[in-house]
Amino acid sequence: xxxxxxxxxSRVPRVAGAAVERARLTLVPRARRPGTRVPFVVLVSxxxxxxxxxxxxxxxxxxQASFTATALESRAQSxxxxxxxxxxxxxxxxxxxxxxxxxxxxxxxxxxDPAFIRLGDGKVLGKAVPATxxxxxxxxxxxxxxxxxxxxxxxxxxAEVSAKKQAADGAAAAAPAGQTGTKKSHVR
Amino acid sequence: MSQGSRPRPxxxxxxxxxxxxxxxxxxxxxFILIAMVLSVFAVRLFQLQGVDAAAYVAKARxxxxxxxxxxxxxxxxxxxxxxxxxxxVDGLMLVADPTLTTRHASQIATIIAHRxxxxxxxxxQRLRRSGTHFQYLARRIPATRATxxxxxxxxxxxxxxxxxxxxxRSYPAKDVAANLVGFTNAxxxxxxxxxxxxxxxxxxxxxxxxxxxxxxxxxxLGDNSTVPPHSGSDLRLTIDRDVQxxxxxxxxxxxxxxxxxxxAAVVMDTHTGQLLAVAxxxxxxxxxxxxxxxSDLGTRALRDVYEPGSVMKVLTTAALLDAGKVTPRTKxxxxxTLPSSDHVIHDDIAHGTLHLTLAGALAKSxxxxxxxAARQFTPRQLxxxxxxxxxxxxxxxxxxxxxxxxxxxxxxxxQIRQDNIAFGQGVSVNAVQMAAAxxxxxxxxxxxxxxxxxxxxxxNSGQVVGSDTTTEHxxxxxxxxxxxxxxxxxxxxxxxxxxxxxxxxxxxxxxTGTAQRIGPKCHCYDGSRTVSFVxxxxxxxxxxxxxxxVQRPRNGGFGATVAGPVVDDVMKYVLQxxxxxxxxxxxxxxxxxx
Numbered sequence: 138x139x140x141x142x143x144x145x146x147s148r149v150p151r152v153a154g155a156a157v158e159r160a161r162l163t164l165v166p167r168a169r170r171p172g173t174r175v176p177f178v179v180l181v182s183x184x185x186x187x188x189x190x191x192x193x194x195x196x197x198x199x200x201q202a203s204f205t206a207t208a209l210e211s212r213a214q215s216x217x218x219x220x221x222x223x224x225x226x227x228x229x230x231x232x233x234x235x236x237x238x239x240x241x242x243x244x245x246x247x248x249x250d251p252a253f254i255r256l257g258d259g260k261v262l263g264k265a266v267p268a269t270x271x272x273x274x275x276x277x278x279x280x281x282x283x284x285x286x287x288x289x290x291x292x293x294x295x296a297e298v299s300a301k302k303q304a305a306d307g308a309a310a311a312a313p314a315g316q317t318g319t320k321k322s323h324v325r
Numbered sequence: 326m327s328q329g330s331r332p333r334p335x336x337x338x339x340x341x342x343x344x345x346x347x348x349x350x351x352x353x354x355x356f357i358l359i360a361m362v363l364s365v366f367a368v369r370l371f372q373l374q375g376v377d378a379a380a381y382v383a384k385a386r387x388x389x390x391x392x393x394x395x396x397x398x399x400x401x402x403x404x405x406x407x408x409x410x411x412x413x414v415d416g417l418m419l420v421a422d423p424t425l426t427t428r429h430a431s432q433i434a435t436i437i438a439h440r441x442x443x444x445x446x447x448x449x450q451r452l453r454r455s456g457t458h459f460q461y462l463a464r465r466i467p468a469t470r471a472t473x474x475x476x477x478x479x480x481x482x483x484x485x486x487x488x489x490x491x492x493x494r495s496y497p498a499k500d501v502a503a504n505l506v507g508f509t510n511a512x513x514x515x516x517x518x519x520x521x522x523x524x525x526x527x528x529x530x531x532x533x534x535x536x537x538x539x540x541x542x543x544x545x546l547g548d549n550s551t552v553p554p555h556s557g558s559d560l561r562l563t564i565d566r567d568v569q570x571x572x573x574x575x576x577x578x579x580x581x582x583x584x585x586x587x588x589a590a591v592v593m594d595t596h597t598g599q600l601l602a603v604a605x606x607x608x609x610x611x612x613x614x615x616x617x618x619x620s621d622l623g624t625r626a627l628r629d630v631y632e633p634g635s636v637m638k639v640l641t642t643a644a645l646l647d648a649g650k651v652t653p654r655t656k657x658x659x660x661x662t663l664p665s666s667d668h669v670i671h672d673d674i675a676h677g678t679l680h681l682t683l684a685g686a687l688a689k690s691x692x693x694x695x696x697x698a699a700r701q702f703t704p705r706q707l708x709x710x711x712x713x714x715x716x717x718x719x720x721x722x723x724x725x726x727x728x729x730x731x732x733x734x735x736x737x738x739x740q741i742r743q744d745n746i747a748f749g750q751g752v753s754v755n756a757v758q759m760a761a762a763x764x765x766x767x768x769x770x771x772x773x774x775x776x777x778x779x780x781x782x783x784x785n786s787g788q789v790v791g792s793d794t795t796t797e798h799x800x801x802x803x804x805x806x807x808x809x810x811x812x813x814x815x816x817x818x819x820x821x822x823x824x825x826x827x828x829x830x831x832x833x834x835x836x837t838g839t840a841q842r843i844g845p846k847c848h849c850y851d852g853s854r855t856v857s858f859v860x861x862x863x864x865x866x867x868x869x870x871x872x873x874x875v876q877r878p879r880n881g882g883f884g885a886t887v888a889g890p891v892v893d894d895v896m897k898y899v900l901q902x903x904x905x906x907x908x909x910x911x912x913x914x915x916x917x918x919x
Contacts, residue, residue, distance in 0.1 A: 203544070214415075218468030221414045225467060228409060228497030233570040247571075247894075250829045251901040262906040263830035274571070274894065275578045 237276050246273040389537045389544070396492060397529030400557035402506050402519055404566040405599075405779055409497055410506045411520065411611070416493030417471035419462040425485025426452040433483050437462060440474050462486070464511065465493040494520075496611035501570045503611040504624040505562065505603055505777065516614065517622050519560060519777075522725055522784050529557030561779040563599035563792055568592055568899055572604040575894045576873065580606045583856075583878035583887045589626035590873040590891055591760040592899060595861060598764065598773035599792050601869070601899065603627075603757065626756040627720075627727045631855045631876065633759050634840025635690045635884070637749030639859070641699050642687055643766055643809040644710035647801035650701040653684040653812050656919050663693040666741035670696055673839065685917030688815040690822045690837060692748040699747035704735035707743060713800045714762040714772060716754060721774045723790040730754040749840055760872035763859045766813070767834070767867035770806035773797045810834050814864050815915055823885035826860060826893045830907040833896065834867075835860035837884030842877060853877040858888035862896050863908045871895045 229235070249272050252263035282288075373381065402411040419437065426433055430452035438445040441463055451460040463471075471488050478486050494509040507518020515524040532554030537544040572590050580588040592602040605625045609617035645651045659679040663670040672692050679691070686694030699707060711717070717732030731753045733742070745751035754762075757775055765772040774796045781791035801809075813834035817827045822837045836859050844851030857874035861867045873891035880887075899905075 215469070215472065218415050218472070222467045222469040224412075225414060225495055225497070228412070228495070231408075232498055233501065233567055234499070237570075237574075247898065248901060249897075250831075251897055251905075251907075252830065253904065253906045255906075262909070266829070274574055275581075276574060278577060279581045 234276065241273070241276060246270060248272070386537075389539060390535060391538050392533060392535045395532035395534055395552075395554040396490070397531050397554040398556040399492070399494065399509075399513075399529065400527040400559040402527070402560045402562065404502070404562055404564045404569070405601075406565065407561070408566050410502050410562065410564070410566065412495050412497065414493040414495050415468045416465045416491045417468050417488040418464045418491035419466065419471055419474065420487050420489055421452055421460045421462050422458045422485045422487075423452055423454045423460055424458060426483070427455075429481075429483045432481065433478055433486060436477050436481070437474055437486075440477065441466060441470065465491050467493065498566055498570065499610045499612055500608050501566060501573060502562070502564050502603075503614075504605040504608050504626070505564060506611060508609075508611045508614040508622070510614075518624070518724075519562065522723060523560050523782055525785050526783055527557040527560060530555040558782075560782055563594075563601065563777055563779045564603070565601045565902075568895075568902065569602040569604060571898050572602040572891075572895050573606065573608065575891050576604045577606045579873070579887055579891045580875055580878075583875055583880045583882045585875040585879065585887070586853075586877035587625055587629070588873065588875040588891075589629070589756040590871065590895065591626060591756050592895060593760050593764055593775060593870045593872075595764055595767045595867040595870055596773070597792060598761065598775045598795050599779070600757070600775055600777050602895075603777070623726065624724065627722065627724050628755065629876075630728045630730045630753040630755050631842065631874070632750050632752060632840045633754050633857065633874075634749040634838035634855060635692075636759060636763065636836050636838035636857055636859050636872075637747070637752065638687055638690065638695045639763050639766060639809065639813060639836045640711060640714050640716075641695055641707070641747045642683060642812065643770075643801050643805055644707065645683075645698055645701065646808050647710070647770070647805035648702070648706070651683050651698055653682065653808050653915055655683045655698070657681050657683060657686055657694045657697055659686065659691050659694045659697070663696060663744070665696070665744045666739050668741045670741075670744055680919050682916050682919055684812040684815055684915040687812045687836070688818075688821040688917050690816075695748045696744035699743065702743075704738035704743050707746065708732065708735035708738075710800070711746070711752070713798065714765055715758055715774075716752065716762060720757055720761055721790060721794075721796070722757070722777050723784045723786075723788050724777070728755050730758055749838060756872060756874055759857075759874075760859065760870060763836070763872065764861070764870045765800050766806050766809045767861040767870050768806075769803045770799055770801040771797050772800045810864055810867075811915055814912075815917060817860070818912065820917055822883075823858065823889045825885060826858065826889040828862065828893065828897055828900070830909075831862050831900065832864035832908070832910060832912070833860050833862045833893075834864035835889075835892065837889065838874075839884045856882060856884040856887045858884045858892045860892045860896060862900060863905065863910075865908050865910045868903065868905045869896065869899050871899070 246268050249266045249268045250264055252261055252265035254261055399413040401409050401413065403409050419441075421433075430449055434445050434448040434452055437443060437448055443463055448462060451462055454460055466474075475486060475488055492513050494513065496503065496506065496508070503518070505518050507520035507522075508516045509520055510516045515521040515527070520527065533552045534549070535551075536549035572592055576588050576590045579585075588604075588606045590602065590604040591600060593600055603624060603626045605621075607617070607621045609621045614622055642651070646653070657680075659672075659676075659681050661672075661675065661677055670693055673690065679685075679694075681689065681691060681694050683694075683698060685691075686698065702710075711732055717730055719727045719729045732746075733751075738746070742751055761772065761775045764775075776790065776792040776795050778791035781789055781793040783789050813836055814832055815821050816837065817823050817833045817835045823835055826835055827833060838855070838857035838859070840855045840857075841850040842853045842855045843849060844853055853876075855874060855876050856878055857872070859870065859872040861870040871892045873888040873895070875882075875887050875891075878887050
């Protein structure tokens, strides 16, 4: 068997000797030298640099934006606080108690019985009466009462001298309290 | 240098080898050492990366990560016109670290005391306190002022004073409607009134923001997450702040001058049942609730019950009219006294035998006359009417701690109990309840449940209340209500018990009440009184009902003289404010006697 195989092998070159001879590898003539690599390297480097630079710029601008955001936020906060402060001030100025006290200072009192003017025919509905001091409503609480021990007590002492005088002078002398030694009370 | 003086190199090498062992041995020892060191590194690496990784990550994050609570804004409580009664403001507190401030305490105290109007010596003491790193200097200051103070302090180069968030709940009208609005305590928690009633819906939900910071600025692209806060919903009351203010002032004046214990006044819109004012005296300043005793912090108009006295006659006679048992002209013979069970009923003013009509019994407020007329009812009938007038049950306001009052079961009524209830003794009510009951007459016989919240709102207990959910039911016929109104008009006319309350040009239907009051010590009628007055106007086309009650007046005053002027003044005010013109109808002629 092995002899047969050898025979086949030795026969091949003989059959296609010329073709095999032609197909034998030879050195390809040297191709033209490719163009310089510089543009490519420059391009890549530029891309790299551009990327890094861009990233840096982007980062910086973001950072900058963050600063601005923080600043604006704190500004918004302080403005809001200011608005609220002013609102509080307005509220306290609108307090009905304050307005009423201010009105009282100007000599105003609540109206007496309500009356209206009908604009259609100018008729007065109700009885229009000018308000007087009697219509005023007390706006502040009464002063706190003193404790019992601190209140001034009224002690009436009949003066002996005036007793005789009173008889002589009649009713006229009876009136003044000072003569009878009365201490004026401070209790309301 | 001669070689001979030194040992030859080979000898030297041999000696060294003997000292250090063979190279193989050295190599092994070296490897073992290296392996030991490396294994220590490996273990440490494993520990860092494997075991404790999470903890270290958290630590690293904590270094630059800030978590801020985004506080929810508490809802505003306003009156019916949108005027704020309770408002939330960003506030700050000033705190100090005394270990840092002791040195410059006097200068710092001067700045703060001057700018915030605080006590200098108190501040000085706090700034110098030893053994602590934390002291409150001032609380709940509007943010602008706190920051200004801090800037001033830092400008002078002092350290140790800081600000912290401290939300301020401001009550711009102070004591006006404080009894209804309530207050929040120093921790910002609801303490009373509507603040507590509607705390859940007012409070909202706090949010949270987490982000990384570097040098005080947020790091862009760093970890951050935000949970936005949900602001609380606003609450609108039916109260009119100006009417409430005026009512409170008039009431205070009346109680003070009568030297009374306390007082309450209610202003109600006749048709809608909305309460325009619920005034109490004494009351408190909502900005400073701790300055008032606890007993003043609630609303007496709803929590205190008392025996209403003669105002009850309005309900009794209206029920009689509705049942067709009487007319305003029904003739009643009123004896000087009326025996009832084993008691004797008297009238306020001793009299001989009188010949009064039903209208006369009401106008002159005759206990005997009313009791006699009411004897035509069985206890059950009278009870049913009074129950439908809303007595013995809470109004549907949803206010915490509202008292239902007492209307005993009719099966327990003896003759004396029925007679007493007919003229308002032996039965107890709260002021709003009584106002709503009498308002039934003003509203043409239809009871309308009072409301204090405009629109609707859910209370903490889940109850939905408000003017949108108000209920109505008919108690007496329109005709009976109209007749009752005519009779009530005679009360404010000459011949009635309160001619002083007339408003010229208007018809005012009213009723006085002077009741015996149960004293707190003996739990019996101790001789003190509860005086009250109810009125609605214009009587022939009612718009408003005003009810005032003063407990224990000590000036000998009656319903007409103490509570009457309160109703009169407040009624004039609301009629003007809401531009209700007089109807111009003439005075009715109802006979009072026969």
